[in-house]
Amino acid sequence: MLGDILTPDLFASAIRMATPIALAAIGGTICERSGVVNIALEGMMLFGAFMAVVGTTFTGSPWIGLVVGVVSGMALAAIHAFASITLRTDQVVSGTAINILALGLTGFLMEVIFGRPGTTDPVPRLTPVFNFGGPTDGVWDWINTIVFSYTPIVYMAIIIAVVGQWALFRTRWGLRLRALGEHPRAADTVGISVIRGRYSAVIVSGALGGLAGANLTLEQVGSFTEGMTNGRGFIALAANIFGRWTPAGSYLASLLFGFADALQIKMQLFRDVVAIPSQFFLMLPYVLTVIVLAGVMGRAVAPAAIGKPYEKG
Amino acid sequence: MPELTSEKHPGRVAAVLRELLVPVVSVAIAVIIGSIIMLIAGFDPIAAYSAMLKGAFGGGRQIGETLLRSTPLIFTGLAVAYGFRAGLFNIGAEGQLFMGGLSAAFLGIALAGLPQPLNIVIMIVGGAAIGAAWAFIPALLKAKVGAHEVITTMMFSYIARYLVSWLVTGPLKAEGQIPQTERLPVESTLPKLHEMFAFLVPSRVHLGFIVAVLIAMVVWWVLKYTALGYESRAVGLNPWASETGGISVSATTIKALCISGALAGLAGVTEVMGVHFRLFDQFSAGFGFTGIAVALLAKNNPIGVIPAAILFGALSAGGGTMQLEADVPQKVILIIQALIIFLVAAEQISRWILGQTVRRGVEDAG
Numbered sequence: 001m002l003g004d005i006l007t008p009d010l011f012a013s014a015i016r017m018a019t020p021i022a023l024a025a026i027g028g029t030i031c032e033r034s035g036v037v038n039i040a041l042e043g044m045m046l047f048g049a050f051m052a053v054v055g056t057t058f059t060g061s062p063w064i065g066l067v068v069g070v071v072s073g074m075a076l077a078a079i080h081a082f083a084s085i086t087l088r089t090d091q092v093v094s095g096t097a098i099n100i101l102a103l104g105l106t107g108f109l110m111e112v113i114f115g116r117p118g119t120t121d122p123v124p125r126l127t128p129v130f131n132f133g134g135p136t137d138g139v140w141d142w143i144n145t146i147v148f149s150y151t152p153i154v155y156m157a158i159i160i161a162v163v164g165q166w167a168l169f170r171t172r173w174g175l176r177l178r179a180l181g182e183h184p185r186a187a188d189t190v191g192i193s194v195i196r197g198r199y200s201a202v203i204v205s206g207a208l209g210g211l212a213g214a215n216l217t218l219e220q221v222g223s224f225t226e227g228m229t230n231g232r233g234f235i236a237l238a239a240n241i242f243g244r245w246t247p248a249g250s251y252l253a254s255l256l257f258g259f260a261d262a263l264q265i266k267m268q269l270f271r272d273v274v275a276i277p278s279q280f281f282l283m284l285p286y287v288l289t290v291i292v293l294a295g296v297m298g299r300a301v302a303p304a305a306i307g308k309p310y311e312k313g
Numbered sequence: 314m315p316e317l318t319s320e321k322h323p324g325r326v327a328a329v330l331r332e333l334l335v336p337v338v339s340v341a342i343a344v345i346i347g348s349i350i351m352l353i354a355g356f357d358p359i360a361a362y363s364a365m366l367k368g369a370f371g372g373g374r375q376i377g378e379t380l381l382r383s384t385p386l387i388f389t390g391l392a393v394a395y396g397f398r399a400g401l402f403n404i405g406a407e408g409q410l411f412m413g414g415l416s417a418a419f420l421g422i423a424l425a426g427l428p429q430p431l432n433i434v435i436m437i438v439g440g441a442a443i444g445a446a447w448a449f450i451p452a453l454l455k456a457k458v459g460a461h462e463v464i465t466t467m468m469f470s471y472i473a474r475y476l477v478s479w480l481v482t483g484p485l486k487a488e489g490q491i492p493q494t495e496r497l498p499v500e501s502t503l504p505k506l507h508e509m510f511a512f513l514v515p516s517r518v519h520l521g522f523i524v525a526v527l528i529a530m531v532v533w534w535v536l537k538y539t540a541l542g543y544e545s546r547a548v549g550l551n552p553w554a555s556e557t558g559g560i561s562v563s564a565t566t567i568k569a570l571c572i573s574g575a576l577a578g579l580a581g582v583t584e585v586m587g588v589h590f591r592l593f594d595q596f597s598a599g600f601g602f603t604g605i606a607v608a609l610l611a612k613n614n615p616i617g618v619i620p621a622a623i624l625f626g627a628l629s630a631g632g633g634t635m636q637l638e639a640d641v642p643q644k645v646i647l648i649i650q651a652l653i654i655f656l657v658a659a660e661q662i663s664r665w666i667l668g669q670t671v672r673r674g675v676e677d678a679g
Contacts, residue, residue, distance in 0.1 A: 039404075039463055079655075087659040092402055092463060096605055097654035104647025111642035112354045234467045279479035286471040290450070293460035 008145035010266055016150065016220065017265075018251075018258025019157045020045065020212035020229075024236035025243065025250035026157075026164050027208030033168065033245060034201030035181035035305040039095035040080050041209045042233025043102030048073040048213030050106040053224040054113060056123040065123065066153070066214045073210020074203050076102060081202035085195060088309035099233075107226055119225045126151045126218050153215040157251070160208070164247030177201060181303030184310045194310045209233070231286065238289040245303065253292070260284045336610050336617075339656035340624065347649040351641055361639040368634025369627035377506070377516020381588065383626025384518075385410070385597070387525035388580035389604025390611060390618040391532050392573045396462075397613045398536060399569030400549035405451065405466025406577035407601025408473035412447040413440035413581030415477055418485065418494045418592035421501035421585070429500040436501065437524070437582055444578015445571040447473060452570035456563035462570060470601070478594050485592070493593035503587035521583030526619060528579065533615035545569045577601060598629070606650045609657045625650065 024041045031038040048069040055068025076098055083094040107117065114120050130148040134140050168174035176197060179187040184194045212232070217224050235257055242256075243249025264281035267274060348358035369379045389406045396403035403409075416439045424432045451465035480486075480494075487495040503520040507513040536542035547555040548565045556562050580600055589596050603625050610624070611617030628650070632643040 083655060083659055089655070089659040093609065093654065093658040096404065097651045097658065100602060100606070100647055100654065101651035104644050104649075104651055107644030108350075108354070108642050108648060111644065117642075117644075231467060231471050234464050237461075238464050238468075277479045277483060279475040279482075283472050283475045286468040286475075289468045290454070290460075290465055293465055294454050294458060 005263075005266055005270070008142045010262055011259075012145045012149050013262035013265065014255060014259040015146070016154055016258070017261035018254040019154045020215045020220075021232055021236045021239055021257050022157050022161065022251045022254035023153075023208045023212035023215065024233055025239040025254050026160060026247045027205035027212075028237050028240040029243070029245050029247055029250050030164070030168075030177070030201050030208070031205035032240065032306055033177050033181045033303055034198045035184060035303060035308065035310070036081075036084055036198055036202050037091040037095065037307045038077075038080065038202065038205050039092055039234070039237065040076065040098035040102075041205065041212075041236055042229055042231065043095075043099035044073040044076045044206050044209030045213040045216070045233050046099075046106055046227070046229045047076050047102040048210030049217040049228060050109070050120075050213070050224045051210075052214035053120050053123050053217045054109070056218060057113075057121065060124065062124050062126045062218045065218055066126070066211070069214035069218070070207050070210040073206040073208070073213065075206070077203045077206020077209070078199075080206070081199045084309065085198050085202070088311070091307055091309075103227065106224070110224075110226065117226065120223050122223045123218070125222045126153065129155060151215075151219040153211060153219055156211070157215075161247050161251035168247060178303070181305055184305050188310075188312065194312075198310070212236075235285060235289050238293055241302075242292045256292070257285050257288060260288050332612065335660045336612070336621070336657060339610070339653055339660075342656055343649045343652035346652050347645060350648060351645060356641045357639060361635050361641040361645075364638040365628070365631030365635040367631070367638075369631035373514025374516045375630065377514065377518040379623065379627045379630040380518040380522050381516070381626070382629045383622040384522045384525050384587070385580035385584050385600040386603055386607050386622035386625050387522075387529055387618055388583070389577050389600050390607030390622050391529055391615055392576035392580075392601075393604045393608035394611060394613040394615060394618055395532060395536070395545070395576060396570060396573040397608060398549050399545040399565065399573075400552065401455070401566065401570050401573065402463050403448065403466055403570060403573040403577070404463050404605065405448075405468075405470040405601070406573070406580075406604050407597060407599065408466065408470030409444040409447045409574040409577035410581040410584075410597055410601050411470070411473040411477050413444045413578030414585045414592050414596055415473075415480065415581070416440045416443040416578070417582040417585040418497070421497035422495055424501055425498045427500065429502075429504075432501045433503065433520075433586070436586060437579065440578045440582030441575035442578075444581070445575040447578070448570045448574025449567070452567040452574075455570065456566045466570075474594075477592065481593055487591070491593070494591045497586065497590045501586065502590055503583065517588070519583070519587035521587040524583065525579075525622075528576070529615045529619050532576070536615065541568065545572075577604070580604075603629075603650065606654050609654050612657075 024045055028038055028041055051072035052065040052069030056062045056065030080094055080098050083089040084091040110120065111117055128149060128151050132144055132148055134144060168177065176187065176192050179192060180194055180197045188194050216228060239253040239257060240250045242253035264284050267281045268278050271278065351358040351361055368375060370376055389410060392406045393403055417436050420436045420439050424435060447469060448466065451462050451469055454460035454465055455462045482492040485494045487493055506518050506520065507515045536546060544560045544565045547560055548562050552562045584596055585592055607618055607621045607625055610621040628646045632646045635641050636643045
C-alpha cells in the first residue's frame with residue numbers, strides 16, 4: 001500500500017500545493033524584512049484569485065488573467081501600505097480589514113459579475129509548460145512527473161525563491177530592505193527613504209499574493225469559489241517564520257505544507273482502506289502549522305523593527 | 314448613565330462625546346463609501362439603505378431580529394476587546410465559538426429531562442470552559458515560545474471547524490440526510506424574550522441577549538475594578554514595565570487569552586441554545602470575524618461593545634431585506650465592515666475630515 005501512496009504523482013502534487021503558500025510566504029518575507037507585518041496575504045491571495053478569473057473570463061486569455069490577478073493583489077497591498085505606513089495604523093488591524101474587504105469584494109463582485117454566489121463559471125487554465133510523453137513507468141516517469149509536469153506559475157515560484165534569496169542577501173536593494181526592518185532610523189540617516197522602501201516592499205508582497213491566487217484559480221482549480229484560499233495566507237506566514245525570513249527558506253518550508261496537503265488529498269482516495277475520517281486529513285496542514293510555530297519560534301529571530309510604524313524625526 | 318449628566322464633571326460629557334466622534338464619523342464615511350460602491354455596480358443606494366433600515370428597525374419583530382443577531386456579536390466583540398486590552402489579538406474567536414456551540418449541542422442532549430434553569434447555567438459554564446480550553450494552547454505557545462496568536466488561534470479555528478464537520482457528519486449526527494446534531498429538548502434551550510415578558514411583540518430574540526448585556530457589564534467591572542483586569546490592562550499597555558512591576562506577563566497572557574476564548578465560546582452556546590437548537594457546519598455567519606469590527610468600533614470598551622454589536626446586528630438583519638427588495642448583494646455589508654475597521658483604526662482620517670468641516674463651519678459663521 002505504501003507503494004500506492006508514495007508515487008511520483010504525490011511528490012509532484014506536493015510541489016504544486018506548495019506553490020501558492022510559497023509565493024505568499026516569500027511575499028511575507030519581503031514585507032516583514034522591511035518592517036511591515038502583512039497578515040493581509042490571505043486577502044490579497046483571495047482577491048488575486050478572483051480577479052484572475054474575472055480577467056480570464058473577459059479576455060479569454062489566462063495570461064491576461066494572471067496579470068490582472070497580480071495587479072489586484074498589488075492594489076490591495078497599496079491600501080495596506082497607505083494605512084500602515086502613511087497613516088501609521090496598527091498593521092495587524094489594517095491587515096484584518098484587508099482580509100474582510102477581500103471577502104466582501106469578491107463575494108459582492110461575484111454576484112454582480114456572475115449573477116450568483118458560490119462558484120464562478122470555469123475558465124481556460126494555464127497549461128503545463130512541457131509535454132514530453134514517454135514511458136509511464138520507471139525512472140523517466142519519476143523525472144518527467146517531478147521535474148517537467150508543471151504549469152508556469154509553479155516554475156515561477158521556484159525562480160522567484162532563488163532570485164529573491166540572491167537579491168535579499170547579495171544586492172544593494174536587499175541590504176537596504178533589511179536595514180529598513182532592522183534599524184529604520186539608521187537607514188534614514190544614511191539617506192535611504194524608509195517610506196518609499198516600505199511601500200515598495202508591501203506592494204511587491206501584494207504582487208506575490210496575487211500571483212499565489214492566480215495559481216489557485218488558473219492552474220489548480222480552473223474556477224473561483226468564495227473563501228477558497230482557506231487560511232493559506234496564514235499558513236504562508238508560518239512558513240515564512242519557519243524559513244527564517246528568507247525566500248529560499250520560505251519555499252522549502254512551504255514544501256512541508258504542500259506535502260501535508262498532497263498527502264491529505266491522496267489519503268482521501270484510500271478512504272475505504274484507511275478508516276480515518278477525511279476531516280482529520282484536512283486538519284493536517286493547520287495542525288502542522290501550530291507544531292512548526294511551537295517548535296521554531298524560540299530560535300528564529302524576527303526583524304527588529306517589525307510592526308512598528310516609522311516616524312521621521 | 315448618571316455620571317454622564319453629573320454637573321460635578323462638566324468635562325465628562327464633552328469627553329464622552331469626543332470619544333464617540335470617531336466611531337460615529339467612521340460609520341458615516343463607511344456608509345457613504347458603501348453607497349459609492351453600490352452606485353458604481355449599478356445599484357440604488359437609497360433604496361438599499363432604506364430597505365436595510367426597514368429590515369432592521371421597521372417594527373417590533375425586526376428590532377427583535379436585530380437584537381437576536383447582535384447577541385453573538387456582543388460575545389465575540391467582548392472576546393476580541395478583552396484580548397486587545399491585554400495586547401493580544403484573538404483573531405480565532407470563530408474557532409472558540411464553534412467549540413462553544415459543540416459543547417452546547419452535546420450537553421443539551423445529555424442534560425435532557427433536568428430543569429431548564431439548571432441546564433442553562435451548566436451549558437453556559439460548559440461552553441465558556443471549552444472556549445477557554447480551545448484558546449489555552451495558543452495562549453501557552455504565546456506565553457512560552459512567543460508564537461504569534463494571530464496565526465495559532467486562526468489555525469485552531471480551522472481545526473475546530475473540521476472537528477465540528479466530522480462530529481455532525483459522524484458521531485453526533487441525527488437521523489436523516491442532513492448533517493446536523495439532534496434537536497435540543499426544550500429544557501436545554503433559551504426562552505424567547507416575548508415568552509418571558511408578555512408586553513413584548515413576538516420575535517426571535519431570546520434570553521441570550523440579556524445574558525450578553527449582563528456579561529458585558531461583568532467584563533467592564535472586571536477590567537476596571539479587579540486585580541485580574543488591572544494586570545491585563547497593564548500588560549497590554551507595557552509588558553516590560555509590568556514585568557518589572559511584579560506582574561507575570563506570561564501568566565497574565567494565558568489568563569487573558571483564555572478569558573477571551575471563554576467569551577467567544579458563549580457566542581456559540583447562545584446560537585445553539587437560542588437560534589438553531591442544534592449544531593451544523595454553517596451555524597456561524599462569521600461572528601468571530603465581525604467581533605473584530607465590533608471591538609474596534611467600541612474602542613475595546615465592554616459597554617461600547619453593546620451598541621457596536623447592535624449596529625452590526627442591524628446590518629445583518631437589514632441585509633436580507635436589502636437583498637430581497639433592492640436586489641443588492643448582502644456581501645456589501647462585509648465591505649462596509651472592513652471600511653469601518655480601517656476608519657476607526659486610522660482615526661486621523663475622521664479627525665482630519667472633522668477638522669476640515671469644523672474649520673469651514675467656523676469660517677462660515679464668522
